[in-house]
Amino acid sequence: MKNRRLVIVGFLLLFFAISNAQEGDKLGSWYIYNGFFKFSPKTELFFETQWRTYEPIQNSQTLFFRPFFSYNFNPNFQLSISQEYHKNWSFGLDPEDKVGTEEYRTTIQPMLFHGIGRVSLQHRFRYEWRFLDEKGKQRTRYRIQLGIPISKPVMEKGVFFTTLGNEFMVDVQPEVQLSQMRTYAMLGYQLSKTTNLQIGYMYISRPRADDLHRLQFLLTQKFAFFQND
Secondary structure, eight states: OHHHHHHHHHHHHHHHHHHHOOTTSOOEEEEEEEEEEESSSSEEEEEEEEEEEEETTEEEEEEEEEEEEEEEEETTEEEEEEEEEEEEEEEOSSTTOEEEEEEEEEEEEEEEEEEETTEEEEEEEEEEEEEETTEEEEEEEEEEEEEEESSSSSOOTTOEEEEEEEEEEEEEESSOEEEEEEEEEEEEEEOSSSEEEEEEEEEEEOTTSOOEEEEEEEEEEEEEOSOOO
16 A cells, blocks of 8 residues: 555656646756765765756756765765766757757765654755866855655665755856756665665756756665675
8 A cells, every 4th residue: 555655656746747847848857877886984986977858858958977086084974076077958049959068067065964763864065166168167056855765764675765855056156146946856766775766856946047847767876895894
């Protein structure tokens, strides 16, 4: 019965996403891979790649690769640095005129972790130096994310869970202004000790552009290459 309810919630999530896609703003998608590769209790490599589309399965918007090198000062605080590559596509006045641009990005990322009961919380801060076609920009970001196991009190193989989050982005150079806000909800299933799948919906609010509605499909893997004493 619980699993049926979770499936119903998943379908309602997708229906909400599609019904909220406004005319003139086609429903797009984000396809995401997150890999966590831990080499010791202190050191970790996080690799993320995303393919973002203007429509659910076609019409590329962004493709990027983002490796983070992380150091865990303690179980509740991590500091990371990343050098990223982004390829973006946009349209000119002619809908058939698709323009590609490149962006290189350096990011500093502190993260805080803690829990309240079965709920795990993440506070993620980012400061980005963005280099787009010889133009430099800087941006700061803050994201709060909650992970909640549903079918059991703890995360383990076979558990359904949900992820909820909200992120604020503020441009700080060339001028200070709110860039966008992202709010999302996802339903996930823990396939094994190391791997889970999630599907969800994200609403992106942009003060100086049309709001966006995006489906999210996420594969996450976590590996440890050491043995605990």
